[in-house]
Amino acid sequence: MPRVMKHVTGGVDINVLTRKEHAPPHVHVEHQAEGWEIKIEFSYVENKGSTYKIKHLFGKLPTQARLNAFALAVMNSRRECREVWWLHVPDAGLNNKWVIVTNGVASPSKQNLAGSFLVSTAIYEAPTASMLFNGRIKGTCP
Amino acid sequence: MRAIEFVDDEAYANLKAQSEINNAKPKLFQSIRYDEKRKNIALSLSTGVEIALPVSAISELAKVPIRSLREVRLSVSGQAVVVSSADIHISTDGLLRDFVQMLPRELISAQFASLGGARTSQAKRASSAANGKLGGRPKKHQAVA
Numbered sequence: 001m002p003r004v005m006k007h008v009t010g011g012v013d014i015n016v017l018t019r020k021e022h023a024p025p026h027v028h029v030e031h032q033a034e035g036w037e038i039k040i041e042f043s044y045v046e047n048k049g050s051t052y053k054i055k056h057l058f059g060k061l062p063t064q065a066r067l068n069a070f071a072l073a074v075m076n077s078r079r080e081c082r083e084v085w086w087l088h089v090p091d092a093g094l095n096n097k098w099v100i101v102t103n104g105v106a107s108p109s110k111q112n113l114a115g116s117f118l119v120s121t122a123i124y125e126a127p128t129a130s131m132l133f134n135g136r137i138k139g140t141c142p
Numbered sequence: 143m144r145a146i147e148f149v150d151d152e153a154y155a156n157l158k159a160q161s162e163i164n165n166a167k168p169k170l171f172q173s174i175r176y177d178e179k180r181k182n183i184a185l186s187l188s189t190g191v192e193i194a195l196p197v198s199a200i201s202e203l204a205k206v207p208i209r210s211l212r213e214v215r216l217s218v219s220g221q222a223v224v225v226s227s228a229d230i231h232i233s234t235d236g237l238l239r240d241f242v243q244m245l246p247r248e249l250i251s252a253q254f255a256s257l258g259g260a261r262t263s264q265a266k267r268a269s270s271a272a273n274g275k276l277g278g279r280p281k282k283h284q285a286v287a
């Protein structure tokens with residue numbers, strides 16, 4: 001169940017770990033034969049290139065082009081990543097963060113921007129790929 | 143259309159530097175094996191300690207067939223307990239913490255206090271010196287014969 005993608009590109013597995021994982025939401029990317037493991041962060045309210053931060057865990061770092069390919073794979077399957085993460089770690093990492101919902105779509109914001117609100121609860125609704133903030137504000141995940 | 147660049151040259155150089163630091167550190171979790179006789183998974187730490195965890199107490203593994211349990215391995219970083227054929231990827235850290243919670247509370251509290259007491263810092267040194275200037279630890283009362 002926690003596996004998001006298997007053998008995405010040349011023997012790489014992408015998984016969400018179960019038990020006490022913590023925000024920010026992330027997947028573990030491992031190549032057993034090549035002996036390396038990294039993690040890639042993702043967000044429920046953002047979908048820019050810089051959202052998908054890569055952290056090295058162990059082994060020889062893959063080439064820049066391969067890292068970009070893995071991040072793209074995570075970006076393209078972000079809906080599945082969010083769903084699997086929420087199933088095992090029901091924490092989107094948005095508590096005490098400022099968010100805004102514009103034209104029905106949620107995005108990160110700042111305190112002094114009109115329409116922004118501070119998140120106290122954020123619940124992911126997988127069937128509609130959206131978040132319910134503070135029990136009343138709904139925003140689609142980009 | 144220009145492809146999205148997730149990792150630019152600067153980020154890649156930073157990752158490369160971080161990888162050298164990470165690879166130089168010893169891995170806390172070294173290996174794992176399934177002990178069929180005792181129905182445990184035995185987790186070896188870099189400290190030389192081996193911890194046996196009963197499979198029946200690990201919800202993710204409790205119903206996994208023995209032939210799959212025989213394949214149990216640690217992920218490359220040691221951060222995950224993996225049974226690939228059963229699609230199981232458990233955080234090693236999280237698993238151990240759950241087991242630590244099963245230990246008697248007094249034992250955990252005592253160890254926590256001991257770690258805190260053994261910790262040294264500039265702030266603790268300064269506070270200790272300031273308290274010393276006030277006269278130091280009060281003398282114990284002499285028992286009256």
